[in-house]
Amino acid sequence: MTSSRGRRVPRVWVPVLATLVIVVPLTWMWQSSRVPSAYSVMDMGYPDYGGGPQPSTSLAGHAGHGTLSHTGHTMAPITDLVTDPNRPADVRVDLTAASAGVHVGGREIAGFTLNGSTPGPTISAVQGQLVEVRLTNASVSDGVTLHWHGLDVPNAEDGVAGVTQDAVPVGAEFIYRFVADQVGTYWYHSHQISDPHVRGGLLGALVVHPRGERPSGPDVVAVAHTYGSTRTVNGRTGELRVAARPGETARLRVINTDNQPMPIWSDSAYRLVAIDGTDVHQPTMIESQRLLLTAGGRYDLEVAVPASGAARVQLSRATAVVVGSGRPSASVPPQPSSVLDLLSYGTPAALGFEPARAVRHFDYRIGRRPGFVKGRPGMFWTVNGHLYPHVPMYVVRKGEVVIMDIENRSGVVHPMHLHGHHVVVLSRNGVAATGSPWWVDSLNVDVDESYEIAFEANNPGIWMDHCHNLEHAADGMIAHLMYEGWDTPYRIGGPSRNQPE
Numbered sequence: 001m002t003s004s005r006g007r008r009v010p011r012v013w014v015p016v017l018a019t020l021v022i023v024v025p026l027t028w029m030w031q032s033s034r035v036p037s038a039y040s041v042m043d044m045g046y047p048d049y050g051g052g053p054q055p056s057t058s059l060a061g062h063a064g065h066g067t068l069s070h071t072g073h074t075m076a077p078i079t080d081l082v083t084d085p086n087r088p089a090d091v092r093v094d095l096t097a098a099s100a101g102v103h104v105g106g107r108e109i110a111g112f113t114l115n116g117s118t119p120g121p122t123i124s125a126v127q128g129q130l131v132e133v134r135l136t137n138a139s140v141s142d143g144v145t146l147h148w149h150g151l152d153v154p155n156a157e158d159g160v161a162g163v164t165q166d167a168v169p170v171g172a173e174f175i176y177r178f179v180a181d182q183v184g185t186y187w188y189h190s191h192q193i194s195d196p197h198v199r200g201g202l203l204g205a206l207v208v209h210p211r212g213e214r215p216s217g218p219d220v221v222a223v224a225h226t227y228g229s230t231r232t233v234n235g236r237t238g239e240l241r242v243a244a245r246p247g248e249t250a251r252l253r254v255i256n257t258d259n260q261p262m263p264i265w266s267d268s269a270y271r272l273v274a275i276d277g278t279d280v281h282q283p284t285m286i287e288s289q290r291l292l293l294t295a296g297g298r299y300d301l302e303v304a305v306p307a308s309g310a311a312r313v314q315l316s317r318a319t320a321v322v323v324g325s326g327r328p329s330a331s332v333p334p335q336p337s338s339v340l341d342l343l344s345y346g347t348p349a350a351l352g353f354e355p356a357r358a359v360r361h362f363d364y365r366i367g368r369r370p371g372f373v374k375g376r377p378g379m380f381w382t383v384n385g386h387l388y389p390h391v392p393m394y395v396v397r398k399g400e401v402v403i404m405d406i407e408n409r410s411g412v413v414h415p416m417h418l419h420g421h422h423v424v425v426l427s428r429n430g431v432a433a434t435g436s437p438w439w440v441d442s443l444n445v446d447v448d449e450s451y452e453i454a455f456e457a458n459n460p461g462i463w464m465d466h467c468h469n470l471e472h473a474a475d476g477m478i479a480h481l482m483y484e485g486w487d488t489p490y491r492i493g494g495p496s497r498n499q500p501e
């Protein structure tokens with residue numbers, strides 16, 4: 001081996017140089033993936049304006065040139081974004097979080113409870129009521145928060161540790177207040193170290209009923225959750241029995257609190273009447289098709305009790321809801337091979353806004369590659385080609401219409417969840433939606449699928465936009481949507497050891 005000037009490189013240097021060629025870039029990648037012991041999401045990644053207007057002074061800092069939080073503008077703290085403190089509460093709930101053994105399927109696993117049980121109590125409100133929840137941490141050593149999944153609450157009530165509040169330490173409490181304006185089925189869960197917390201049971205259902213009308217038949221919450229490897233409905237294995245007379249119609253509010261999508265099917269005809277809390281417009285009867293409920297998502301089903309006795313609704317193979325007093329078919333009905341396509345289910349209705357007026361078009365392209373995240377080596381998710389924390393900060397202004405293209409080239413399904421907003425699906429893989437407006441807060445983006453979604457930026461603050469396979473989120477599948485002019489005083493890490501994923 002010779003150098004360019006013909007002099008021999010001493011043989012002893014060859015392995016040293018070869019090692020440096022490998023080690024130096026790796027060390028650089030490792031170093032750039034590390035995050036400080038306390039940092040603001042405002043300092044993460046880079047601003048993405050989606051082709052829309054940019055702030056008058058440069059926000060184009062980041063990566064060593066300054067940050068969104070150091071623009072010279074007066075930024076308002078998101079702690080201002082609360083529910084009217086002078087308005088009295090209509091519904092008051094005390095929730096005490098604890099570390100506890102959870103008994104499930106004849107075994108005990110290490111988990112968590114709220115008021116001594118998991119799922120925690122179902123919170124019920126009537127549309128327009130102000131709900132006040134006092135969360136007390138009895139013994140969750142890593143701290144705890146509560147996020148109101150699917151409810152577009154004011155930003156400071158959103159319950160994300162390190163973004164909208166500090167994690168609540170043992171012995172302390174936090175009060176959440178929000179107006180239950182959205183009718184429908186929602187759920188709550190810890191957003192501090194959320195993967196182990198939610199797996200371990202720090203979760204519960206939240207239902208907002210319409211004013212005035214009372215349902216004629218049973219109205220049942222079915223929280224599907226897997227403890228360890230044991231599937232449950234409302235914390236129990238096997239069947240959930242719901243008493244009903246033949247001819248009666250039951251409303252089943254199915255909530256998927258797991259990290260994976262869940263198939264749902266029935267031996268009886270049923271209708272899918274609401275998705276993620278929003279009514280489907282003119283839903284038709286579903287027969288010999290199954291549903292796929294994405295992680296974090298909710299489906300409200302209307303099930304008529306057949307004259308023969310009982311309707312059986314499977315939530316995966318292991319668990320079922322049996323509606324009726326008669327004898328149900330004892331065996332699991334065969335799972336239909338065909339999946340109901342929500343792109344064409346129901347009939348069109350007004351969206352209430354005009355997607356064609358969008359001023360910003362964002363990309364959320366999901367990929368996967370080897371690298372380092374938070375100093376750990378592995379295969380990680382990328383957003384628009386970047387590994388966490390170098391992910392986009394989508395910047396909007398209040399009142400804008402926004403379009404986002406989500407594309408999954410990562411080989412694994414991702415349930416995408418934008419906090420604080422509901423989004424409507426415009427198209428999938430280039431095929432326009434033709435059914436009922438398909439409003440979601442949790443969207444199953446399968447392998448090699450692309451979705452075009454739209455929403456109105458009408459809820460100021462700083463919002464997570466992440467994968468609700470919480471294991472993926474912990475591996476950095478996170479971005480944020482921020483409204484120009486808002487800043488957060490909270491930090492990831494720090495004395496409260498805030499860790500939203």
Ligand SMILES: [Cu+2]
Nearest residue numbers: 414467469472
């Ligand atoms: Cu994911």
